[in-house]
Amino acid sequence: MKIIDAHIHFCQELYFDQIAELAGHENTSAHLKEQYAAHNIVHGVVMGNRSLELSDHHYPDDLSYCIGLDSTCFKVEEAVRQADLVEKHLLRKNCVGIKLYPGYNHFYLYDPVVDPFYQLAMQYKKPVAVHTGLTATSNALLKYSHPLILDEVAVRYPQVQFVMCHIGNPWLVDAIAVIEKNENVAADLSGILEGRIDRMTDFFAEKHGYINFLKVWLEYLDKYDRLLYGTDWPLANISNYIEFVAHIIPEKHHDKVFFDNANRIYQLGL
Numbered sequence: 589m590k591i592i593d594a595h596i597h598f599c600q601e602l603y604f605d606q607i608a609e610l611a612g613h614e615n616t617s618a619h620l621k622e623q624y625a626a627h628n629i630v631h632g633v634v635m636g637n638r639s640l641e642l643s644d645h646h647y648p649d650d651l652s653y654c655i656g657l658d659s660t661c662f663k664v665e666e667a668v669r670q671a672d673l674v675e676k677h678l679l680r681k682n683c684v685g686i687k688l689y690p691g692y693n694h695f696y697l698y699d700p701v702v703d704p705f706y707q708l709a710m711q712y713k714k715p716v717a718v719h720t721g722l723t724a725t726s727n728a729l730l731k732y733s734h735p736l737i738l739d740e741v742a743v744r745y746p747q748v749q750f751v752m753c754h755i756g757n758p759w760l761v762d763a764i765a766v767i768e769k770n771e772n773v774a775a776d777l778s779g780i781l782e783g784r785i786d787r788m789t790d791f792f793a794e795k796h797g798y799i800n801f802l803k804v805w806l807e808y809l810d811k812y813d814r815l816l817y818g819t820d821w822p823l824a825n826i827s828n829y830i831e832f833v834a835h836i837i838p839e840k841h842h843d844k845v846f847f848d849n850a851n852r853i854y855q856l857g858l
């Protein structure tokens with residue numbers, strides 16, 4: 589089975605190096621390439637971090653990227669100027685969307701300051717991926733990353749395709765409601781595992797309640813054409829993640845979740 593990893597980070601810095609090690613990986617493009625070959629992962633979508641400069645976003649051919657407005661590079665008071673820069677990215681073929689980090693940046697998705705970015709997404713017909721759910725740093729604010737907030741912009745911008753990253757975890761029921769109601773909202777399943785898990789069978793037994801809850805609500809939703817495989821590399825172990833997603837998604841939907849949906853939503857042309 590061919591796989592697209594619809595959510596990775598590709599940042600050469602100490603923080604990412606350390607989390608890669610905990611996941612049993614090395615945060616290098618050579619190691620990533622080797623892992624991709626070993627698991628038949630044919631493409632990855634990078635969620636951008638750290639900079640909006642065009643020169644900071646060069647990736648190997650098997651990676652595309654969403655230009656990311658993380659808390660280190662996005663300034664609310666400079667949003668208009670920064671939107672110009674984002675537009676230059678969207679003109680590139682390998683820039684396949686915009687990534688927003690409201691919890692880390694302390695803004696609501698429906699704040700007018702974000703409007704220029706939705707306008708660009710509409711104009712260039714590229715999706716807006718949004719970090720939802722729990723955050724990795726304690727100075728982030730959860731009230732901004734709650735999945736329910738996505739409902740208002742999904743309604744306001746029906747032509748924009750949204751990707752709810754991490755499916756709002758652990759607010760899964762709220763996330764499912766937003767996805768069910770809004771056809772323009774998909775979700776990636778990244779960021780649910782972290783580190784390396786020695787035996788997945790033990791993990792499935794220990795986390796039986798949680799995993800069953802997730803499966804139950806995905807079954808209830810029954811929108812397997814809007815769920816995307818993603819890992820949040822280098823946060824989690826690749827082989828663990830494939831096993832995890834294969835376990836929570838019924839086998840007849842694997843091709844869609846592991847490949848087709850990302851290919852269609854990020855318009856990768858694979």
Ligand SMILES: [Zn+2]
Nearest residue numbers: 595597635820
């Ligand atoms: Zn991420």
